[in-house]
Amino acid sequence: MNIVVLVKQVPDSGAERNLTSDDNTVDRGSANNVINEMDEYAIEEALKIKEAHGGEVTILTMGPDRATESIRKALSMGPDAAVHVVDDALAGSCAVATSKVLAAALGTLNADLILCGAESTDGRVQVLPHMLAERLGVAALTGARKLTVDGASLTAERQTEEGYEVVSAATPAVVSVWDTINEPRYPSFKGIMAAKKKPVRTLSLADLGVSADEVGFAGATSAVVEHSKRPPRSAGTKITDEGTAGTQLVEYLVTEKFV
Amino acid sequence: MRLSEDHRAFRDTVRRFVDTEINPHVDAWEAAGRAPLHTIFGKAAAVGLLGLEYDPAYGGEGADHSFQLVAAEEYGRIHAAGVGMALGVQAMMATPSLHRYGSDELKRRYLAPAVAGAAVTAIAVTEPDTGSDVARLRTRAVRDGDDWVITGRKVYITNGAQADWVCLLARTSDEGGHRGMSQIVVPTGTPGFSVGRTFGKLGNRCSDTAELILDGVRVPVANTIGAEGRGFQQQMEQFVVERMFAAYTTAGQCAYALERTRAFVRDRTVFGRPLAERQYVAFRLAELQAAVDLLRSHNLATCEALMAGEDVTRMATVAKLTAGRLVREVADWCLQFHGGTGYLEETWTARFLRDTRITSIGAGADEVMLQVLARLDGLP
Ligand SMILES: Cc1cc2nc3c(=O)[nH]c(=O)nc-3n(C[C@H](O)[C@H](O)[C@H](O)COP(=O)(O)OP(=O)(O)OC[C@H]3O[C@@H](n4cnc5c(N)ncnc54)[C@H](O)[C@@H]3O)c2cc1C
Helix, strand or coil, X not given: CEEEEECCEEECCCCCCCECCCCCCECCCCCCEEECHHHHHHHHHHHHHHHHHCCEEEEEEECXXXXXXXXXXXXXXXXXEEEEECCHHHCCCCHHHHHHHHHHHHCXXXXXXXXXXXXXXXXXXXXXXXXXXXXXXCEEEEEEEEEEEEXXXXXXXXXXXXXXXXXXXXXXXXXXECCCCCCCCCCCHHHHHHHCCCCEEEECHHHHCCCHHHCHHHHCCCCCCCCCCCCCCCCCCCCCCCCCHHHHHHHHHHHCCCC | CCCCHHHHHHHHHHHXXXXXXXXXXXXXXXHHCCCCHHHHHXXXXXXXXXXXXXXXXXXXXXXXXXXXXXXXXXXXXXCCHHHHHHHHHHHHHCCHHHHHHCCHHHHHHHHHHXXXXXXXXXXXCCECCECCCHHHCCCEEEEECCEEEEEEEEEEEECCCCCCEEEEEEECCCCCCCCCEEEEEEECXXXXXXXXXXXXXXXXXXXXXXXXXXXXXXXXXXXXXCCCCEHHHHHHHHHHHHHHHHHHHHHHHHHHHXXXXXXXXXXXXXXXXXXXXXXXXXXXXXXXXXXXXXXXXXXXXXXXXXHCCCCCHHHHHHHHHHHHHHHHHHHHHHHHHHCHHHHCCCCHHHHHHHHHHHHHCCCCXXXXXXXXXXXXXXXX
């Protein structure tokens, strides 16, 4: 099975993150950039499928030069090769434009299965897998907490707030995963060294036949108009128990409409 | 020496290993007085931690020594030093001589499974009557045809109760002193070999420290590592690597302890302001961090010299001496600034203080380091 895993480089969600003041995009310069956490689960799932059924795993990343670090890191977990779409005109791309570029890149890759994280920790819009499937004209099995491959048939347990749904589709398809699906491996020393020798192909917008005005700030269908820091947390209400704390807590839950 | 992008990626891996495979379990292992070494080593081997510098022909990674430094520094973040010690024994204390001087046959049989994490190893030098003065050891191997017949007693042997084989230093002739000793691989399942007591200790409680009894243990002479009669010299070389491991890990331990203590003093309010705003506290922590920085620079220099093939006896001795003393200070001050909570068993500072005290004793006591240095400086 030919599997492509979408990997995005994001600022570390464990550290302080900012937007830049001039164009309201994520400040990637000052942040510690890492692989989007959910994508690690997608990579793990791809590697498990490859181990069980054979095939190849390719990483696909759209991002600036700096994203090479994350591509190497992804490759050190075990995938075979990577494709990096990099072009200055891509800065500021919205989800719609991103899906256009990724779909164009996928057009060159002949994937049976496209795996990705259910969301990225920076944008958190959760729409990319659906948009991509729509553009490619294939099924979207999104938010998987379990994936079973049987020949050309895919069955996923789709995580919902109440439980899960069982959905299935034939390949090719897009499957997005949550962090409940597996436990991602971390690279071994051998994996780190091997990653340096794995092929990484770079593609520009021209290579993909996408024009610059369809993407980036120029082609954005949405824009961040302004931003401000989340206000510091207020002190909150402290209830000291003088016999009525239980009642007070229940009253609080009721006024806040938690119950 | 500057570390590269590869080192950074590898450091991430070791940190993930420590955070996911080790730290969640150490409290249970401490309480049990033993860590399941075969399980831990299997996982360590899977990421390449047990044969970093070793020949790929025996399952090693073929990396240079600097990756060993990175791994050892990261072991400093293990929440019970006994586990780091066990990993260090396996990779940097019990196997370096075998890798360097052992025959191909011996390496296939004993080094390869150690690198793969299938065999647990130990280094058996110390005896009830002699520790610092290695030249006085009495365990004796007498030749009988193609075999050694070994009799003696070893004490305080780390990993001793779980080891599958030990790198034993024994007397193989009557020459006395530094001559006439050999390093021999002794499988612990051999008849006549038994584990005596496992010692209760101040710290490193999850590390099994055992007494080994050899009563007419018969192993092939082919199990001798390197040249017969060169055991003392080979062991002294192995001790150099062991001391470097101690210095690397200690730098990691100190840096981590100070990082945790800085977080604590920022948070803890005393007399209406954060403890960190007291100049005494901030300066003391800064002084200690500066000393740790110096140790780390010295470690990197030692690592670089070793990689260049230089004799690093002096540098490794300075590193080990400095490390042992520094971590005692760091452990004490970290506990002190935590106040009463620092003294509680549930706070990391208590175990840290207990665990790190060994550094000034094991792998040669501070005074032995001083003796080595004084002699190198031309004093008697
Ligand atoms: C937890 C633990 C794990 C250990 N693991 C191992 C292991 O895996 N394998 C192994 O072989 N050994 C191991 N040891 C033994 C350790 O290496 C020895 O304890 C150490 O070398 C000191 O030897 P000793 O205990 O015989 O002390 P002694 O040699 O009796 O020395 C006692 C003290 O005398 C002082 N001293 C010694 N020499 C001099 C000198 N020349 N001048 C001035 N003062 C001096 C020092 O302060 C020293 O601490 C371990 C010990 C412990 C506690």
